[in-house]
Amino acid sequence: MPPSATSRRVAAALLALLLCVLVSAVGATRADPAPAARLQLGILGDPGRFSQLTGQRSSVRHVFASLYQANAFPRILEQLRPVPLLALKTGGTAPLDVAQGRTDSSLVALNNALAGFGGLVYVRPMPEMNGHWNEYCAFNRDGSSRGPRFSTAAFRKAFARIAILARGGSAGRMNAQLRKLGLPGVGGDLPRTQARIMWNPQGYGAPDIPANSAAAYYPGDAYVDVVANDIYRQSTGAAWDANEALYRRYPHKRYAIAEWGLWGMDDPGYVEQMAAFTRTHSRMEFLSYFNSKPGSLWDLGSKPRSRAAYRKLITPLAG
Secondary structure (H helix, E strand, C coil), X not given: CCCCHHHHHHHHHHHHHHHHHHHHHHHXXXXXXXXXXXXXXXXXXXXXHHHHHHCCCCCEEEEEEEHHHHHHXXXXXXXXXXXXXXXXXXXXXXXXXXXXXXXXXXHHHHHHXXXXXXXXXXXXXXXXXXXXXXXXXXXXXXXXXXXXXXXHHHXXXXXXXXXXXXXXXXXXXXXXXXXXXXXXXXXXXXXXXXXXXXXXXXXXXXXCCHHXXXXXXXXXXXXXXXXXEEEEEECCECCHHHHXXXXXXXXXXXXXXXXXXXXXXXXXXXXXXXXXXXXXXXXXXXXXXXXXCCCCCCCHHHCHHHHHHHHHHHHHHCC
């Protein structure tokens, strides 16, 4: 017998209520930190000196650290306020070892430092992974494989493990994620943090072979909050085409330029191109210039034309 109109209305109301409950439950299991409401500008280097050079107020402060600096994580984060950008290297440990939990003591220390910091932190695990100069790349310069402990599959699982532990949560929830990946679990709950996990290849692999493409290292949407690229102006130019391709490949993710700089040359046109890219790509979350030390190859202090272009075009981009 067909249900009455009243019965249909009651059933519809109950279904709507159930859907609300389910959506709330899903949201509670992964409350992503809200992305920045405006474009942020950052620096690797002395923010005070860079402000004198360019007028930039650097909200994002960038540094490299090793998994084996676990005891120093709280101090490092405090020095990088207001918004740390922590590029995390493995200190020579193979990605498979990270994936299998052999560096979990360091990852737990990272989680605790992130929770203690109490604010937004960009965590940038194993950046430029498709560059042979990094210890976690799957390939040597000549294109030969470094073996299964360094494979792209091992990298993807290592990245996912870092993301899961850095974000924290109940042991049950984290272990469910790890089991799906075929990885060992953790022994207890970890505090939730405000980490935003950044996946940061180079647009072109080095070696530039299909197996070493950026996409080969992508761990999956669940483990990435921001996609980033590094793009320098070198003697051969800047790889704007690869940068554009990387931006377009992940249209559902926010985007950042985690490293950019002038490699021993003064080229205001490069700065102009970066400003144009940022203005015309709405998913941009931040730009972080690689100024390094005074007198370095990338120091804007020795590049008057580029420095003037930066002050005119980049500094005003911050909201």
